[in-house]
Amino acid sequence: MTLGIDLRNVTVRFGDVVALDDVSFSLEGGKIYGLLGRNGSGKTTLLSLLAAFRPVREGKVLVGGAEPFENGAVTEQVCLIRESGIAVEGSTVKDLLDDAAAFRPRWDAQYAARLSEMFQLPRKKTVSKLSRGQQSALGITIGLASRAPLTIFDESYLGLDVPSRYMFYDELLRDYMEQPRTVILSSHLIEEIGRLFEEVLILDRGRLISHEETETLLMSGAAVTGPAHLVDKVTEGLTVLGQQQLGGTKSTTVFGEISDDTRARARAAGLELGPVGLQDLFVHLTRDDERGPA
Amino acid sequence: MSAFVNTAPRTWRRGLRCGRQLGLLMARVGGLWFLPIVVVVFFALGIIQAGVGGFEDGSWRSVWEDSLQPMRYFPLAMSVIVGAGLMPNYVSLGLTRREFSVGAALMVFASSVGFAVAGTLGHQIERAVFGWFDEVPTLNAPHLFSDSGDVLAVFGEYSILTGVHMAAGLLIGATYYRFGGLIGTALLPFTVAPILAVELLLSASYFGNVAIDGFGWERQPLPLVIPACLGIIAVTLWGHYLFIRRQAIKP
Numbered sequence: 001m002t003l004g005i006d007l008r009n010v011t012v013r014f015g016d017v018v019a020l021d022d023v024s025f026s027l028e029g030g031k032i033y034g035l036l037g038r039n040g041s042g043k044t045t046l047l048s049l050l051a052a053f054r055p056v057r058e059g060k061v062l063v064g065g066a067e068p069f070e071n072g073a074v075t076e077q078v079c080l081i082r083e084s085g086i087a088v089e090g091s092t093v094k095d096l097l098d099d100a101a102a103f104r105p106r107w108d109a110q111y112a113a114r115l116s117e118m119f120q121l122p123r124k125k126t127v128s129k130l131s132r133g134q135q136s137a138l139g140i141t142i143g144l145a146s147r148a149p150l151t152i153f154d155e156s157y158l159g160l161d162v163p164s165r166y167m168f169y170d171e172l173l174r175d176y177m178e179q180p181r182t183v184i185l186s187s188h189l190i191e192e193i194g195r196l197f198e199e200v201l202i203l204d205r206g207r208l209i210s211h212e213e214t215e216t217l218l219m220s221g222a223a224v225t226g227p228a229h230l231v232d233k234v235t236e237g238l239t240v241l242g243q244q245q246l247g248g249t250k251s252t253t254v255f256g257e258i259s260d261d262t263r264a265r266a267r268a269a270g271l272e273l274g275p276v277g278l279q280d281l282f283v284h285l286t287r288d289d290e291r292g293p294a
Numbered sequence: 295m296s297a298f299v300n301t302a303p304r305t306w307r308r309g310l311r312c313g314r315q316l317g318l319l320m321a322r323v324g325g326l327w328f329l330p331i332v333v334v335v336f337f338a339l340g341i342i343q344a345g346v347g348g349f350e351d352g353s354w355r356s357v358w359e360d361s362l363q364p365m366r367y368f369p370l371a372m373s374v375i376v377g378a379g380l381m382p383n384y385v386s387l388g389l390t391r392r393e394f395s396v397g398a399a400l401m402v403f404a405s406s407v408g409f410a411v412a413g414t415l416g417h418q419i420e421r422a423v424f425g426w427f428d429e430v431p432t433l434n435a436p437h438l439f440s441d442s443g444d445v446l447a448v449f450g451e452y453s454i455l456t457g458v459h460m461a462a463g464l465l466i467g468a469t470y471y472r473f474g475g476l477i478g479t480a481l482l483p484f485t486v487a488p489i490l491a492v493e494l495l496l497s498a499s500y501f502g503n504v505a506i507d508g509f510g511w512e513r514q515p516l517p518l519v520i521p522a523c524l525g526i527i528a529v530t531l532w533g534h535y536l537f538i539r540r541q542a543i544k545p
Contacts, residue, residue: 053385108313
């Protein structure tokens, strides 16, 4: 079972700060979506609306065709795992797994036990005494074993070390193939996790600046490298995302559809046309030299 | 038309499940950890009293009478934790705030009954033990009962006082969660108001004593008092729901 998502003109304000600014999009569901954005871009706010963590005040959010806020029929189908705050002080790993089993209608206890073993989670230990990596592993265990038709991980795996993160990516993919559902992954680790995304949404300062299939997005950019004067000539009129020059050699990253004619001209001129990585595209699309780090 | 339409039976079913989880938590922490400590402490006080032949004027006062204090302040503290800590956790596990409120109300009901049974049982055991020494436990504070052998009145007082403390605890926890420590503390006069109102109506415990001795307050007839107290508990629980029903879960 999978769930589609519709957002229509959603705006969220915190006082004077606009966290989400007139965001609209539709996800058909049954895919792995990547939600990318810099710190403070509105990712967590957006995901909080989907999981009914906060009410929608402007616009409309539909999950499976229904508004999720205070709708138990929807919220039991949506599992949002965040990086922190998964347990109240004093709760043990077992307490949390028991609560998840009580409230998640598709909870797979055997799978949860297998994941707990895989991540070496001590069931009797209080959650607050777990390492950051173990807390992340606990969140992942709950998220995967919930088998929720809409499963969302909001940077919840950042605490894992690299081998454990790769274990998570493999496990997520394997389970997703066996139990198709809608998965949204929000992350800063784009290079690592980008291979999982079927579609990518990019938020920047509360606005949705891109929503494409991953392949389409990657095809929408190119790095043109070669003699500077030739690169400038070929990229003339295209949206330049970034430039680097070393001596007479220049590399210009362009965004937008590059016509076959332009490609042919570039190759004929001896220029190299390389793909742009998802992370590079993301950096270029969200870079704002006026803005410091959030 | 979406297939995901919420229904009242679903809300009650999931609310019951929430109540079961919270009840199990209270039973585990309250029953297996807190109550044994209370029993040991008050049993020790009883032995000391027996050893010195009575604490005050030689009469054997009820030791278990004072168990009413921990029996309501501990559930109050637990409710604050449930209201401030478990509400966001349970919402993140897919419960709605309405379902959580139903579950929390069931927890208040079940815990109040549980603590009242323990309290009543304690008084009866105390009477039996005192009886072996030809003594009758005397009571110091005003109560619904003048004789701790009045099982129904003892049970009623314990359950109502524990219930209102737990209901107020949920409200206190919710205000602390929403507004933080400073404003949550500033709002305490409002959030503990149900407790004061019930103590006044029951004319029992500390504030009942103050009202009676200080202001000449007289208890109204019980057929009025009991429904009024239950009404205050119900309104407090309803107020808790109204307070959290649009509450955002913090990141």
